[in-house]
Amino acid sequence: MIHRVFISFFLLSLSCSGHSQSWYEQLEASLKQNLSEQxxxxxxxxxxxxxxxxxxxxxxxxRLNLSTCQIPLTIEAPQPLELGRSHIKVACQDTSPWALNVPTNVNLFADIVVLNQPLAKDQVIDEAHLDLQRQNLADQRNGYYLKKEQVIGKQSKRALAGQTILNSYLILPALMIYKGDKVMIIASKGAMSVKMPGEALNDGREGRQIRVKNSRSERIVRGKVVAPGQVLVQF
Incomplete structure (x- = not known):
């Protein structure tokens, strides 16, 4: 695994005397270790x-008149850790207690899936459309994809420009079934399942619900598209 870390601390004052660890040096070191581990x-x-x-x-x-804590500092970081800007409470709970809310900014940079060319609305996405690009995950509030395989075969919801960072708001699940297709209905209840032939009454995308007609009983039911030509009906 290859990773790099850059840690910076901005102090309003840099005056310090002696060699013993000051309270803010202790706080910096404790927060650095805690956040890095997370x-x-x-x-x-x-x-x-x-x-x-x-x-x-x-x-x-x-310049705050705080003493170095004689026991490990208590750090109340959000769980799970939030990327971007936040405040983290750091407290000393020894005989001279104190507490601070420390403004932090945590950034994580990794390769995510982007378009390398424009796409038209409803265009099926293939590998030739995609690149991986290093981005700050803290900035991706609408989500992102880490692997091209998560996107290939899906469709664009609208026209998209090149270099667009893809997320679930911009793409549709793959269209796996078309109206009139012969499908396999998988009726499931607990650990038991029964397969029967059927016909799709509307188009179906991966993970979406569609109406299907049982070819034997003529009964119409709703089920979830789980694979090309397969619809799962749970009772």
Whole structure:
């Protein structure tokens, strides 16, 4: 795994005397370790092989008359960790207690799926349309895709410009069934399932509900498109 980390701290005052660790040096070190561990765990859970991250701690004023904590600091970071700007409460709970809300800015950079050319509305997306581009995930409030395979075969909801970062608001699930297609209806209840032939009464996209007619009983039911030519009906 390859990753880089950039950590910066902005102090309103940089005056410091002696060699003992000051309260703000202690706070910086504790937050750095805590947030770095959380970001690395997040990246691993996302399956990121290569990434970079940076952590900014803003406006720590070393002129505050606070003492170095004699026990480990308590850090109340959001769970799960939020990328972007937030405030994190850091507290000392020894005999001289204190607490601060520290403004932070956490950024995680990784490769995500973008278009390398314009697409027309309803165009089916294939691999030739796609590139991977390094972006700050903290800026992707509408979501993103990490792998091209998550997008290939789907359709654009509207015309899209080249370099567009793809997300679920911009694309439609793949159209797997057309009205009039012969389909396999899979009737499922618990661990039991029965297959029967049927006919699609409307077009169906992956994961969407459509109406199908049982070719044997002529009964019309609704089911979820799970694969090309397959509709799951749960009872």
């Amino acid at each position: 970001i690395i765990a997040m990246a691993e859970n996302m399956g990121l092989a290569e990434y970079e991250y940076d952590i900014d701690l803003n406006y720590l004023d070393d």
